[in-house]
Amino acid sequence: MRNSFIAQNPSVLWFLMALAGFTLGVTLLSEATGIAFLSTSFVKTLGKTLCLCLIAVAMDVVWGYCGILSLGHFAFFGLGGYAIGMWLMYARTEVIVLESLAGQALPATPKEVSDAIGNQIFGVVGSSEFPWIWAFADSLFLQLLMVVLVPGLLALVFGWLAFRSRVTGVYLSILTQAMTLALSLYLFQNDSGLRGNNGLSGLQNIPGFEDTSQAVISIVFFWASALALGLGYLFFAWIVSGKMGSVIKGIRDNEARVRFLGYHVESYKLFVFTITAVVSAIAGALYYPQAGIINPGEIAPIASIYLAVWVAIGGRGRLYGAVIGAAFVSLLSSWFTGGGAPSVPLGFYTIQWTDWWLVLLGFSFVAVTLFFPKGIGGLFDRLVRKQA
Amino acid sequence: MSTLLEVSGVSVTFDGFRAINNLSIQFAEAELRAIIGPNGAGKTTFMDIVTGKTKPDEGTVVWGERNISLLGMSESQIAMEGIGRKFQKPTVFEDQTVRQNLAMALKNPRGPFSVLMHKKTKTNAARIEAIAEQIGLADQLRRTAGELSHGQKQWLEIGMLLAQEPRLLLVDEPAAGMTVEEREKTTDILREAAKTRAVVVVEHDMEFVRRLDCKVTVLHEGSVLAEGSLNHVTSNQTVIDVYLGRGHA
Numbered sequence A: 001m002r003n004s005f006i007a008q009n010p011s012v013l014w015f016l017m018a019l020a021g022f023t024l025g026v027t028l029l030s031e032a033t034g035i036a037f038l039s040t041s042f043v044k045t046l047g048k049t050l051c052l053c054l055i056a057v058a059m060d061v062v063w064g065y066c067g068i069l070s071l072g073h074f075a076f077f078g079l080g081g082y083a084i085g086m087w088l089m090y091a092r093t094e095v096i097v098l099e100s101l102a103g104q105a106l107p108a109t110p111k112e113v114s115d116a117i118g119n120q121i122f123g124v125v126g127s128s129e130f131p132w133i134w135a136f137a138d139s140l141f142l143q144l145l146m147v148v149l150v151p152g153l154l155a156l157v158f159g160w161l162a163f164r165s166r167v168t169g170v171y172l173s174i175l176t177q178a179m180t181l182a183l184s185l186y187l188f189q190n191d192s193g194l195r196g197n198n199g200l201s202g203l204q205n206i207p208g209f210e211d212t213s214q215a216v217i218s219i220v221f222f223w224a225s226a227l228a229l230g231l232g233y234l235f236f237a238w239i240v241s242g243k244m245g246s247v248i249k250g251i252r253d254n255e256a257r258v259r260f261l262g263y264h265v266e267s268y269k270l271f272v273f274t275i276t277a278v279v280s281a282i283a284g285a286l287y288y289p290q291a292g293i294i295n296p297g298e299i300a301p302i303a304s305i306y307l308a309v310w311v312a313i314g315g316r317g318r319l320y321g322a323v324i325g326a327a328f329v330s331l332l333s334s335w336f337t338g339g340g341a342p343s344v345p346l347g348f349y350t351i352q353w354t355d356w357w358l359v360l361l362g363f364s365f366v367a368v369t370l371f372f373p374k375g376i377g378g379l380f381d382r383l384v385r386k387q388a
Numbered sequence B: 001m002s003t004l005l006e007v008s009g010v011s012v013t014f015d016g017f018r019a020i021n022n023l024s025i026q027f028a029e030a031e032l033r034a035i036i037g038p039n040g041a042g043k044t045t046f047m048d049i050v051t052g053k054t055k056p057d058e059g060t061v062v063w064g065e066r067n068i069s070l071l072g073m074s075e076s077q078i079a080m081e082g083i084g085r086k087f088q089k090p091t092v093f094e095d096q097t098v099r100q101n102l103a104m105a106l107k108n109p110r111g112p113f114s115v116l117m118h119k120k121t122k123t124n125a126a127r128i129e130a131i132a133e134q135i136g137l138a139d140q141l142r143r144t145a146g147e148l149s150h151g152q153k154q155w156l157e158i159g160m161l162l163a164q165e166p167r168l169l170l171v172d173e174p175a176a177g178m179t180v181e182e183r184e185k186t187t188d189i190l191r192e193a194a195k196t197r198a199v200v201v202v203e204h205d206m207e208f209v210r211r212l213d214c215k216v217t218v219l220h221e222g223s224v225l226a227e228g229s230l231n232h233v234t235s236n237q238t239v240i241d242v243y244l245g246r247g248h249a
């Protein structure tokens, strides 16, 4: 069955081969496993980019295929990051606390250990009590479960309320923006239990691997991100092909018609919204250990809008388009904003790209929407058609 | 003949305008019926009510031998009860092939999970081909629906209805924009379909209605003005005044 699925969707095979080639290339060029041509921080950038590609693929499924312009999927990405960050921070602090208490004459009681960890983590927000949401933070397994469950449940409840009342189009987009804004504002508060605007930090230090260098950790996370993107791509390609794909594209093009064919449109939207939210969360859980820090600013409404821009520029309704858009725009963006791009002296004024990049992005978005509605991915479609 | 659908005393008001006014109408099992009437008579709105798109302010809509009320049901539930609908403007999924359009409509479990796990079978393929044959699109199955001619799209939509295997088919202006040959063929498809199920056709074109050769209901200002054979209703003076007199005949 797999065989016939791949045979019917040759682009999936091409994509997986390209991804495998890219992974191999980076591996051979990295510090830890290759000739050290690529710096560890650049390997991290590439690994993070793969995570962004994964959430872009999810966004393409919910928007490009199902027609739901969600402007809130970065909230799920962030929640995934927070969920894994809680374990990373807890376990890492526990290691440090146990080390510092080891010198004492009397062994520390569990209560003392827990208080000390609490003090370390929540000192910045003037507290030392563990909020209830940290109940599972000491268990990697449970916290990994939270990566999937918390965003999944949020998406399920939010989606159920929104789709049941038949909120569609712009109103739905606004509602998803409101959701991500509310979540980010809530997390900014010191008593949110997640360290307010400090967020969670030190996430690049993996507990139990204190002696492993960041070069090795970075390449392992890069592999994990590549694997997640490959599997996510395969999974979504399977979803959007076949009859499920027919129905969700039908919902995008004419919701009422699908309804009168006897399909319960709301269930389908809820299904798509929720699984894409879960995959977004997984992408976030892989992203933030590579970024090292997560704070509520990451969940700001603008992040989800960028996501839509990536997918639009890459070309929606084709999964590889989403990957191209996310990789291209996010790498370009870090080049421009990171000071990589040379300034343009105009005599009377000098264009500093750190300031002007967003303007350029805005113009590109408008240009793509007007002149290349199929995005960059649309160029590939032409190639394929010429071959056929 | 037993009653399949019974609409009684139904009224709908849009912003103070009574589009349907105390409408009562019945359809029997496996009957072919034409509904005619001037623009704005409420023909489309009547279909909206039966298919659950519009909720009436008063009245009842009762379905089947178990006398179920359709009023509390969602569009998809009503469709699953066996009522199929063709829209006034042809609506097929233009991005997808004729085969995919028909496959989506084919009577099969409709839940997300069954659809996700759906496998193509020989039986389904044969059903699709039989329907394509019936609507004259047997050699077009691989084409994208958007490339079809206007008439072919109308047939595809009728085919999608047939694929649902409904007991009642509501067809809104199937012949609009069709050539004379296409109209003839459409009549044949509908008459054939009506042998095994009830088919209700809304149409302005009198020639088309004459060829359907069935009982006719005239709607006017949201209620039934006359009912009977085409000759009977067209000789009715009120019908002539409100409808035929305005150049539709």
Ligand SMILES: Nc1ncnc2c1ncn2[C@@H]1O[C@H](COP(=O)(O)OP(=O)(O)OP(=O)(O)O)[C@@H](O)[C@H]1O
Pocket (backbone or CB within 6 Å): B014, B015, B019, B037, B038, B039, B040, B041, B042, B043, B044, B045, B046, B088
């Ligand atoms: N959603 C709505 N909101 C407001 N008015 C409506 C709505 N739907 C229908 N109407 C009005 O109700 C009346 C009946 O409309 P309907 O579409 O049922 O007519 P029809 O008999 O199908 O006409 P036609 O032959 O032009 O298709 C019209 O005056 C129309 O403007």
Ligand SMILES: [Mg+2]
Pocket (backbone or CB within 6 Å): B043, B044, B045, B088, B172
């Ligand atoms: Mg109408």
